[in-house]
Amino acid sequence: MWAQMAAGETGASWRCDAVAGLGTALTLSYVLLAVPTFLARAGMDFAGAYAACGIAMVLGTALMGFLRLPIAAAPSVPLVVWLVMLPVISHGLDWRALLAVGAAASAVLLFGLFTLGRLHRTRFGARHFRRELVHSVVPPCIERGLAGGVGLMLIFTALSEGRLLMPAPAGLLQLGDLHDPVAAFGLVGVLLVLALMAARVRLAVFYAMLIVAVLSFVEGFWIVPSAPFFEPEGLDKTAFQLFCVPSMDGILWGEAAATGFVLLLYLALDGWGSLIVLAQMRAPHGETSSSDAAALHGRKTLAVFGALGIVASALGTVPVVAAPESAVGQSLGGSRRMSWFTALFLTGMLFLAPTARELASFPALFVPALFGAGILLLQRVQGVLSGDFAERAAAGALFLLAPLTKSLALSIGTAFFLLVFLKCMAGRMAEVRLPARVLAVCFLLYWYFGYWPTF
Incomplete structure (x- = not known):
């Protein structure tokens, strides 16, 4: 699958890749605004955080293009919310220390992947071993649940952003209130996506986005700003601030260490999970060797993201990962060139901050993109609840928690823990390889340091 992702379909046109890149960039515009907004709550300069986030996204997405992969790079909004709300606001960690922690976690990830690569070349150079290594770490039941979990996560994100689903008091x-324009236009977008998909329209998601954008513009729910351009500024207030961390006492050093450990596991698990799902989406139907593909190519891509994390932290934002929103562009038929067009349009958004803010102010515009990408991922789900009880429980937990938590790291970690725990209770621990057991223990530490303090 990764080979096909790298090669791209021969029939894919430049126009199709441009449309896919535009759809992906528009969908990611809410990330480009949400991340600096939350980092500003941590004490950072908004303009600097916006510029740093945009540059990191452009650089990472362009590098994915050079790797011949139709993937966009962006910070994870749920991760940023957790980092700002818990370690910074609740526990008092300085935002400059947060940048240093992000760089350190990315460096550890990069070093670990480099060491693993050296081990493969010097002692276990055969491709067969790399396949066996990944198969021993990633049980098939967890791999089967990933596409469905991410698909549901994108659908729930679309419905919640479009206010079609709201928190209930009881x-x-x-269900949301259809008298709300966001909910009404969000519902229009969902129905358009379903109708166009039923009619087998090739660019169903893009046309649905375009129709909703035009209708909402005509109704006056968003406008083109009188001053649509914004020269990027503020990097002098965020760049290299990770080297200016104020003095910390023992408690804050412990908080920084715990945050770094959680961030490291998040980058590894979330990054690997997103890459597996995006590889599956570009594979032919019936292909099931995504773990083989990840064994051969995923480590190199994760290493690139590790290096990007260091650069992003130095600029003044959090590390980037493979964005699940890349599924939007892939659903529009984008090939490897999609990443270059996405990077190009994201570069334009660096200078169109007021316009991007206006678009993001009416989130119904993104409902068709996220909903359509989620539907296409769900269409690839086969045999999620197969195998014995432990395997079905692990896959089901991943399938359920991904949309509820919007965190692949937490969802994958829970699936590993359940699989190991239930196999142990059934007296069948021998069926679980040692690397999977180690990951289950790592998840317990991740949960303790990352989530226990919030209770």
């Missing part, structure tokens, strides 16, 4: 969720 339950978990309730």
